[in-house]
Amino acid sequence: MAEPVARKSEIADGATKRVDVNGQSVLLCNVAGEIFAIEDVCTHDGGPLDEGELMGDRIMCPRHGAFFDVKTGDALTLPAIVPVQTYKVRTADDNIFVEL
Amino acid sequence: MATELKENASPLAAQALVEDYRYGFHDPENYVFKSEKGLTGEIVAKISEMKNEPDWMRAFRLKALELFRAKPMPAWADTAALSEIDLSNIHYFVKSTEKTEQSWDDVPDDIKRTFDRLGIPEAERKFLSGVSAQYESEVVYHSVIEELEKDGVIFCDMDTALREHPDIVRKYMATVIPPGDNKFAALNSAVWSGGSFVYVPPGIEVKMPLQAYFRINTENMGQFERTLIIADKGSKVHYIEGCTAPQFSTSSLHSAVVELIAMEGARIRYTTIQNWYRNIFNLVTKRAVAYKNATVEWVDGNIGSRLTMKYPAIYLMGEGARGEILSAAFAGQGQHQDAGAKVIHAAPNTTSVVTNKSVSAHGGKTTYRGLVEIHDGAIGAKTRVKCDALIMDDQSSSDTKPTMKIHEQQSTVEHEASVSKIGEEQLFYAMSRGLSEADATALIVNGFFDFFVKELPMEYAVELNRLIKLEMEGAVG
Numbered sequence: 001m002a003e004p005v006a007r008k009s010e011i012a013d014g015a016t017k018r019v020d021v022n023g024q025s026v027l028l029c030n031v032a033g034e035i036f037a038i039e040d041v042c043t044h045d046g047g048p049l050d051e052g053e054l055m056g057d058r059i060m061c062p063r064h065g066a067f068f069d070v071k072t073g074d075a076l077t078l079p080a081i082v083p084v085q086t087y088k089v090r091t092a093d094d095n096i097f098v099e100l
Numbered sequence: 101m102a103t104e105l106k107e108n109a110s111p112l113a114a115q116a117l118v119e120d121y122r123y124g125f126h127d128p129e130n131y132v133f134k135s136e137k138g139l140t141g142e143i144v145a146k147i148s149e150m151k152n153e154p155d156w157m158r159a160f161r162l163k164a165l166e167l168f169r170a171k172p173m174p175a176w177a178d179t180a181a182l183s184e185i186d187l188s189n190i191h192y193f194v195k196s197t198e199k200t201e202q203s204w205d206d207v208p209d210d211i212k213r214t215f216d217r218l219g220i221p222e223a224e225r226k227f228l229s230g231v232s233a234q235y236e237s238e239v240v241y242h243s244v245i246e247e248l249e250k251d252g253v254i255f256c257d258m259d260t261a262l263r264e265h266p267d268i269v270r271k272y273m274a275t276v277i278p279p280g281d282n283k284f285a286a287l288n289s290a291v292w293s294g295g296s297f298v299y300v301p302p303g304i305e306v307k308m309p310l311q312a313y314f315r316i317n318t319e320n321m322g323q324f325e326r327t328l329i330i331a332d333k334g335s336k337v338h339y340i341e342g343c344t345a346p347q348f349s350t351s352s353l354h355s356a357v358v359e360l361i362a363m364e365g366a367r368i369r370y371t372t373i374q375n376w377y378r379n380i381f382n383l384v385t386k387r388a389v390a391y392k393n394a395t396v397e398w399v400d401g402n403i404g405s406r407l408t409m410k411y412p413a414i415y416l417m418g419e420g421a422r423g424e425i426l427s428a429a430f431a432g433q434g435q436h437q438d439a440g441a442k443v444i445h446a447a448p449n450t451t452s453v454v455t456n457k458s459v460s461a462h463g464g465k466t467t468y469r470g471l472v473e474i475h476d477g478a479i480g481a482k483t484r485v486k487c488d489a490l491i492m493d494d495q496s497s498s499d500t501k502p503t504m505k506i507h508e509q510q511s512t513v514e515h516e517a518s519v520s521k522i523g524e525e526q527l528f529y530a531m532s533r534g535l536s537e538a539d540a541t542a543l544i545v546n547g548f549f550d551f552f553v554k555e556l557p558m559e560y561a562v563e564l565n566r567l568i569k570l571e572m573e574g575a576v577g
Contacts, residue, residue, distance in 0.1 A: 060278070060280055061280070062280075063280075064278075064280060064281050064282070065167070065278035065279055065280020065281045065285075065286075066278060066280075067278060076275070077274065077275045077276070077278045078275070078276050078277070078278070078387065078389065078415055079281065079415075081415065081417065081444070081446045081475070082475075
């Protein structure tokens, strides 16, 4: 039985939370009440995305401003080219589960 | 660009040389609107309101202002020169006239005289498909030949594009250079005004160049044009821009953002000749994306300014895409040309050539700062980088800072760099054939820049050779 990685009530609508899942940094994003999970790495420079701003379903890298779609992982603007890894999310009651 | 004299030169001669910057004149200020100095959310909102922009653009600007404030000045750059910029002492928006004119006769007389002196109408008559002239923050004159409009080519200023083609602008603007890319891209995104918008439909070839001319007239002014060029599948376009500013005792800021998008099989050539007076800070972000079998060429000449920071970039995103960056820079006394090129190979069989030549004289400094990146999977990518620096005297200097990130083994990377001093033997030989020392020096420097000059339209080539000669006259005596 997998352990929950976070509680949904901890992440407000439009907010993000970085969690560690089996040694992997994962960023949980609350888009209008639905939780999405991406790898916490900007594919442009390899730095974390967790201090980036979530705007709707897009997250902006805090260093060079690249946007990623947190639902699909797509790189929406340069300087990022490569999509960011996405993960399956399951919620049960207040618990969030992530499949790596 | 004023040339410099040796320390023992006479004041009269120095004055004569300062006057060599023939674009140094300025007109009396006569404006419809000039923002207060400094940058606030109110000023950004006011710019948006005056332009009757949609809400999303206003929000885009205000978010960019936040990013601009949050981002530090680049620590890797010439921080001493950057610290001279007083961002609170700049007028961020100056509106010189109420509307953009289609007929040269209707442009206000004072502005018309300026562009007449700069030779714009003459250039247009001779060889251009269309021309756009930006004075301060907005475009004051614009024309495009009818044939192009019939073909569906759009060439207008960015403000007009936002009004008349909002969907295309919204779809593509800031996808190549997002506001958070760097501090000055954020600044431009917050206060952008003017610049060119070009859309070329599939399969259309624009045979003669489109031209834009940018002129700053107000002291302590910032010019923040924003240019977006989209060449649809299989189309071709050549765009040329020229920039000048008057001589003032305090500095002005030019911080443009230029985004190019070359769709499959398209070709864009973007030629820039910047000849700023030597107290202009020229901090520009230029980036292009080239899809399958597309070609993008940056031809970039930098003369003048206090500090130029400009690294035209090409992202080769589709198989067979090709990029070429040719740049030339001249740094005189008190100037730093920090220029370079970036090429990112993100697809197989992409090719690129970067050629950079710089000359430093009278204590000037040039820096080549470049990046070549080859992504994993870009099999068969080929790149060749060549940078040559010529140093004219012991007070001048040059740095080369190339970065290569190669993640694909099956690729070819060549890098070649040279730094040389002007040779006494070369000078002696040329002088023994009857040339003066000034002419001999100019001949050698012109030869050094020849690869670049031959890529320019005739009018620009002649002008650049003349400017280089003027620059070099101060080097000897």
